[in-house]
Amino acid sequence: MSEPVLYDAQGPRGRRRTRIGTAVAVVLLAGLAFLVVRRLADAGQFSMELWGPLIDPGNEAFDAVWRLIRVGILNTLKAAAVAMVLSVVLGTLIAVARLSLGRVGRIPLTGLVEVLRGLPVVVLVYFGVRVLDDVGVDLGGLPGGQVFWGLVLGLTAYNMVVFAEVIRAGVASLPRGQREGALATGLTPGQTMRIILLPQAFRVMLPALISQLVVVLKDTSLVTFVANYDELLSQGRSIQRNLDNPIQTFTVIALIYIAMNYTLGRLAQWVQARQARAGRVSRATTATAVTAAATGPAHVAGGGA
Amino acid sequence: MSPVFDNLDLFVEGFLTSLGICLVAMVGSLVLGVAIAACRVSPVPPLRALGAFWVTTFRNTPLSLILFFCAFGLPELGVNRSFWFFGVLGLILYTSAFVAEAVRAGINSVPAGQAEASRSLGLTFGQGLRTVVLPQALRTVVPPLGNVIIAMFKNSAVVGAFGVGGDLWSTGQTLTSARGLETLPIFTGVAIGYLLITLPAGALLQVLERRVAIVR
Structure with missing residues (x-):
């Protein structure tokens, strides 16, 4: 909170x-x-008939309902975590390639970033789950199954380019002397990137990366429109269909999402505050980097659904 | 791509429906979002709490869940409207939280010294707000707000997926599942439809950003 x-x-x-x-x-x-x-x-809507299965451990449906929810949470976290790791790795590669290629070599990458960033995530998830299957890419053999990997690939396609932008903004926010100094001590451009620039960029951008995890987590729910995968929202829907208590079930599911995402958001804030205090990153750098994160990797804010 | 061109009229119709959803949702979420932001920066504690509650709730919930809540929860309370109404309502609620955050960040980005200086010059609160603080805040708000609106257009696909019908996404769904056309060309067409808005909007935003940027 800043001063009014x-x-x-x-x-x-x-x-x-x-x-x-x-x-x-x-x-x-x-x-x-x-x-x-x-x-x-x-x-x-306050009757125990509707709320009981969700909040009363004595209720006969309680155990079954929470088993479904637990499975849902686990599946959501699994998909989000795998998509996140893939996105960071691929995003870093794209960012490095964009920073090290020449003006012409950059064009296809820039195009890729712009196109993937301009598409709704639900469309990308559809491509991952349905279109890949239809054109003969078989993901079914992988552990986790076809829908899981389709979802992960859809989420990755979007988030890797967002990360690429985040990391690029992070590198750009470092003082010029870092790169110049590294080159002057005799490091090759590749070493400069790997040893000097990227580690610092990651540190500056850590809060933005954590915030993006919130978007990924929320976006896992989009698969519910495309295919059957038992993530949290889909589980909520089957509970609601069985118990016919939409308000109660969706309130509980929403609270679970809010709890997870709010925690991540606070974690991001905490990391940012800690960095500012530690003074590892100069204040100006953090400020520009964070502004860049807010405006640059564009749809971060309104990102997903 | 011939399945796309054969059904071009459907695609155009879907595109316009998506655009319509967005225009309504844009006006709604801007008005609501600015009101929420005003609550969050006001000196009245309960209003601040309301603003914080609103933003925390709607920003951390998936849009799809908000839509389900609107469509299945509200009828239980006797609110019976079309899916279109619930879809747009959900999109407005969700987007308003992001609008509120963008506007609040813009207001907070104006250095305190600006408001202080305007006060010591003898401007009243209203004058200071109108002539000093808001003009600067608005400029900072333009880029993030633009991104929020672009994201909202993309999110209209979720509203379509949820069953509003007739929009760009639903057109793709109908053509592939009901008529059994191939998914690849049809959804490439859908994707191009979204890019037709998001890419030019993004480029426009960059130009605008450079125009209104203030060097501090």
Whole structure:
């Protein structure tokens, strides 16, 4: 949280206005909450019949429901983790290639990055799961199965180019002296990249990388529109179809997603704060890098679904 | 690619439907997002809490889950509307959180000294906001906000996948599953449809970014 820039520390009159505003807002929000709760209660949405299977360990369906959810969480994490690792590796390769090739050699890579970044992730997942299968690429033999790898490849196709941009911005944000110094000490350009530039770029960009993990995690749910894969959202849907309690089930599933993603978001913030404190990365560098991360790897913010 | 050209009219129709979803969702999420951002930077604690709650909830939930919640949850409460309505509503809720974050970051990026200086010059709060803080904030907000809107256009595919019907994605689905056409050419056509918007929009945004950039 940064300091508010719009107003000073308030004087007595300002504080009074704030108190009045607070009172009004509390009344309005409480009224709104009351209306929602009454609507829910009127529709019988608080009955244990609907909530029981999700929150009451004594309920006969409780164990089965949570077994489904556990499997869902595991599958979501598995797909996200594999896609993440692949994306980082491939993204780094693309970034390095883009940085070391000449003006002309870069063109196909730039095109690839722009195209993949401009496509909806759900379309890429469709390509991974359905189209690859139809054109005869058989992923079924791999451990995990065809849908899993289709999903992973779809997610990777999108996220590797996002990472490529993140890493490129990271390298670009390093002081020029780093590269010049490395070259002057006799390192080859390849060594300079590997030993000097990339490690620092990764460190600067670590928060952005962690934030992107949130996008990957959310995007695993897109597979539910394309094929059967038992990730968290699909499991939620089958629970909801069996118990006929959409509000309750989807609330619980949403809370699980929020808990996972919020934790990752806080982790990213913490890493960033730690870097700023440690002073390993000069403040200016972090600032430019983070702005670049916010604007450069474009759709990071609104990234996935 | 002939399956695409044979059905070009369907593709064009789908493209326009996608665009329509986006225009409505764009207006909705910009209005809602700016309101949420205003809550988050206001001096009133409950409003700040509301803003933080909103952003945390909708940014960390997959859009697909929000859509399911709207489409299956709301009818339980007696809200019966079309899938189109629920789809656009879900897209607005989801995108508003990202709009709010972009706007808030823009406002916070204006150095405190600017507002302080405008106050010491004797400008009122409103004048300072209008003539000093907001013009600078708006410029910083343009690039991230543009990215959010581009991402929203891509996310309209999710809204289509969820069953709105008639948009670019659904056109591809209909042609491949109902009519049994091959997936590769059809979905290449779908992909090109999305690129037709996202690539020029991205390029435009870069130009705009250079135009409005402020050197600090």
